[in-house]
Amino acid sequence: MLERFYDAMATEIAGAGGTVEKFVGDAVMAVFGAPHAHEDHAERALHAALAMRRQLAELFEGTLQLRIGVNSGEVVVGAAREGSSFVTGDTVNVCARLEQNAKPGEILVGERTVALVRGAFEFDEPVRIDAKGKRDGVVCRQLTRALTLMRPRGLDGLRRSLVGRDTEIELLEATYRRVAHEGAPHLVTIMGDAGVGKSRLVRELWDRLGGERVEPLRRTGRCLSYGHAITYWALGEILKEHLGILESDPPESILGKLQPREILGLALGIEAQRELHPLAARDKLHEAWIEFLQELVAERPVVVLIEDIHWAEDPLLDLLERTGRDVQGPLLIVGTARPELLDGRPTWGGGRRNASLLWLQPLSEEEAGRLFDDALAEALPLELRNLVVERAEGNPLFVEELIGTLIDRGNLQQVGDSWQAKRLRSNLDIPDSVQAVLAARIDMLPSLEKAALQAASVVGRIFWVGPVRELVGGEPDFGLLEERDFIRRRQGSSMAGEQEYAIKHALTREVAYASLPKARRAQLHAGVADWLEHAGGGRDENAPLLAHHYAEAVRPDDADLAWGGEEAERERLQQKALEWLRRAAELALGRYELADAISLLQRALDLEEREQSRAELWRDIGHAHAMRYEGEAFWEAMQNSLQACTDRATCGETYSLLALHTAARSGMWQRRPDYALVSGWIDQALELSEPGTPARTRALIARAFWSPKEAGEAAGEAKRLAERLGDRELQSWALDALLARAYTHHRYEEAYELARERLALIAEISDPDHLVEAHESAIPTFMAVAEIDKARELARNADDLSRKLSPHHEVHGLSLQLEVEELAGGWERIAALTERTEQAVSANLDTPCSRNARSLLVCAVASVVMGDEQRAAELERAAEELGMEGYDFALESPRLRLALLRGNLGSVGEAVESAASHNLSFGLARLAARMDASAALRDRRRVEEDAPPLAQAGTYIEPFALRALGIVREDEKLVGQASDRLREIGLDWHADQTDALVEAASVPGGGSADQ
Secondary structure: HHHHHHHHHHHHHHHHOEEEEEEEEOEEEEOOOOOOOOOOHHHHHHHHHHHHHHHHHHHHHHOOOOEEEOOOOOOOOOOOOOOOEEEOOHHHHEEEEEHHHHHOEEEEEHHHHHHHHOOEEEEOOOEEEEEEEEEEEEEEEEEEOOOOHHHOOOOOOOOOOOOOHHHHHHHHHHHHOOOOOOHOOOOEEEHHHHHHHHHHHHHHHHHHHHHOOOOOOEEEEEOOOOOOOOOOOOHHHHHHHHOOOOOOOOOHHHHHHHOOOOHHHHHHHHOOOOOOHHHHHHHHHHHHHHHHHHHHHHOOOEEEEOHHHHOOOOOOHHHHHHHHEEEEEEEEEEEEOOOOOHHHHHOOOOOOOOEEEEEOOOOEEEEEEEHHHHHHOOOOHHHHEEEEEHHOOOOOHHHHHHHHHHOOOOOOOEEEEEEEEEOOOOOOOOHHHHHHHHHHHOOOOOOOHHHHEEEEEEEEOOOEHHHHHHHHHHOHHHHHHOOOOOOEEOOOOOOOOOOOEEEOOOHHHHHHHHHOOHHHHHHHHHHHHHHHHHHHOEEEEEEEEHHHHHHHHOOOHHHHHHHOOOOOHHHHHHHHHHHHHHHHHHHHHHHHHHHHHHHHHHHHHHHHOHHHHHHHHHHHHHHHHHHHHOOHHHHHHHHHHHHHHHHHHHHHHHHHHHHHHHHHHHOOOOOOOOHHHHHHEEEHHHHHHOOOOOHHHHHHHHHHHHHHHHHHHHHHHHHHHHHHHHHHHHHHHHHHHHHHHHHOOOOOOHHHHHHHHHHHHHHHOOHHHHHHHHHHHHHHHHOOOHHHHHHHHHHHHHHHHHHHOOOOHHHHHHHHHHHHHHHOOHHHHOOOOOHHHHHHHHOOOOOOOHHHHHHHHHHHHHHOOOOOOOHHHHHHHHHHOOOOOOOOHHHHHHHHHHHHHHOOHHHHHHHHHHHOOOOOOHHHHHHHHHHHHHHHOOOOOHHHHOOOOOOOOOOOHHHHHHEEEEEHOOHHHHHHHHHHHHHHHOOHHHOOOOOOOOOOOOOOOOOOOOE
């Protein structure tokens, strides 16, 4: 009995294209899609499961019942051994749990398998079963029945449209009309890769043919990729459709419907004339098929569709060609096929008048984007659209399946009749359906060419012939890979003397790469790295590639598996990886590719075991975060560095960087850093650093920025040390501290001269971040001495520099232009920059920068000036929602301007009372706004106290101070002098505000002159 059971089950498994992995007692384990991949392996497995259950019932008349579990996922495939598994992994373990939880007669199917076969089978509702090692159990469904032999393409709920195929559909229509007009047959084969849109094109043709004046008879058959007695399956489907034959019909009834051509029963698996020799039966079947179609075309035009003829066997292909020659009448035969059909039939569709090939190429990016838009009938974020279009690379099926993945992951949700998008939190994985299609194509390659494609996937999407030959140890046929559309040769090469190719589709490269065992991957990466370092001479331009390949060769999770017993080689590769990761990070920092630099340093950290080296890596990571103005990440990295640090000088260096960046970039936190905390870091840096070192100089500069009372002495000493060290960047920072101190004490001419000295110095500095910062600190000093045109020029330069860096830098560069125009009263220019400002702030939301909110408020002021209160309110709300705490010094001046323009003197008074001290950033705008606000309030005590020190001849703030004094003293002459001075230096808008301020000051309740 057991032997009969084994034989019956093995037959059904093999018939569906599966492999019996092993028999254990009365249990059978079968694998589909390994060792050879099939794009429809999940469907095959479920059809096999149903057939096994059905066969067992017939064979043993219900005395035995099966419990079956089916699951899909990644497995480790090894060599087959007697009595042992050749596939292992979690997927196998879960499948065993499904089988154990199934009741007799049940087939339990994992959710991943269910998703792969949607539309082809019917399942019960999902249930959760307990499974060892799975805390939340496993979700599965009971298989009820098959709905179709092949999974229908497309997703429920998505609109289907024909995009980018106008020429092709017109050609098919023209071919049909010629057939109908001339009364002669024609065989047209629509050729293209899986998913490129062959079936969708045929559906469109089918719909259009239904609108013809004389509607043709249309019949459809499909070739199967597996099964018993399926040579003429497609013809059988056409006969069933035409004659109304049902699956439940007995053979006698079917033969009766086929009269007088019973031999056609062979296409339906019925042996009609058993006495005939097989070759004679075949010939009679072919003749009967020709007669059958001849009879049909005598009545009206006929269109026959045979799908997937790349799976057809030679007898059917021979018959199709004969049909196109022998039938006399209006018959259009449409076949769909993949390019592999031409491997066995290279002359198919060519060289004959009544046959043609119609090749379908991938859609363009624009067409794929339209397909995405049409499918969802919704304007969704460009981020999602572009991601799908980029990943699909013009394949319509891939577009749909990627949309399905977004839906399954919750990134797209249907609400009523519309779709809503959520932000992507991770990469978009290859859908299982797409992976299966590509893996099956790769598995059809000869072994050497398959190995070459896998090796090429390790090199990268762009690869050279040399390393691939070395890695596979042979001479693969790259021409074959090119013919089969896996790769394309590139013009020229980035490596001298090497042919260069590109893997045509990124998804193909990912699937080929994923098909390699992890240990083999690591060894191939090591081989690529060694080849590249030798061939390229270890040049810096190859540093990112060398870092990647060496690091992949010794990934911590896989290194033991890949290099077990080869400790010396593992150590060599690990040191190479660290060397090139650090070099690549250094070069990335120099190019201001900060995210890449951080990623490279993090990878080095994963490999580095020495504590002192880890401390240095954490410090470098912190420095890169500071350049990105990522305050919390910067602090965390520096604290990690200090925890790992064992060397006094290195610790001093780290404290000095921590202190300097915190003090100099104090706007990169949502809440300003604690004064005592930062002061403690400065003290630690001074204590641990040696005299005359860069670390001590940085600590002194930090003290000058952070402690106003000690700023002069600390900045002076820092400048002397920096000059002695010959360090231009430290000299520049020291000058910045000195000019900031002079500026805050209203010594504007001194600050201006120091800024000019600093700008002259930065010609010798290459760090673009430092250059932007130098412009940022110089602009207020130029405005302070009324060099408005020069300040504008500096702001434009800073904006140009910053746009090449990070989103945060772009906000800074743009805000400098806004701030110059705010001071100059150039509200029209600010209004023209408002849309760009909103975009820049939106791109910078991950960085808690005070300039995000301030820039929006300045634009709100411009909107009020231009008479658009609604727009101003929107911008104000957006600014307030950013929730910056402790930054009143940055936000006060635009808030005061808004209150003054609206005549809201109550909020003006509150703002003036809460005003912070004068500083370099935004200080001038704040002083001007405070003068105007105090004047409008007629706050004589405050004006008489604040204005006289500001009334310095030739400065920007002088006329504001004079006007405030004139208003509170009711001195019209002084007010007039102030207004004239404002116009002299080009501040016409501010001059025009004089009458409004005087009027506001005279309004009862606005204040009194003796306050």
